[in-house]
Amino acid sequence: MEAQSEIDRILQALGDPTRRAILARLGEGPQSISGLAEPLGVSLTAVSQHLQILQDCGLAQSRKVGRVRSCRIDTQGFRTLENWIRDQRSVWEQRLDRLGDIAAED
Template sequence: MLNQTVPLDRVFHALADPSRRGMVERLSRGPASVGELARPLAMSLPAVVQHLAVLEGSGLVRSEKVGRVRVCRIEPAALGTAERWIAERRTLWEHRLDRLGDLLAEDADASHRGRES
């Protein structure tokens, strides 16, 4: 498994901003133009375009130009990468807690039997 650190950096960084998460949220309900993405945000259009560039750079969003409007859509794969990383860490400490639980159980068991070992 290749150590793909760069995309994770970009995906998590992209998600670390509430405006960008708002855009992802909007796009998860369906495609939208830059103007539509900008409407709910209290900032200039160029600022929104910069956020969009971060999202595209992370692979979370892709866009194409149709006439004079740019249509943006979500790109599920990148979100999956982030979700998977988190899930893997969770699995690790869950297993660790399992082993800890086993140890405690053994311990309890041992003390019932009169603390051998």
């Protein structure tokens, strides 16, 4: 299980509650690393590590402004996720339409 796809990395990233809390906060507007760390009660290092993961799969962005890192939501990863779910559903629906086995098995 090496070299995951983007959707794998997105789902894995969203699996962690601290990262979801970071994203929720970023949803309200841009934040610094300290601004994110404080309400969560974790170290700056922890937030930096999470942010790296969120950036690597396109769920967050950041850039350094002076000595402060400004973090924000990246919508690209969420679009990827939305498309993935749509694709999944269409696969099942096609299969179910084709076989018509819902009523048959239930």
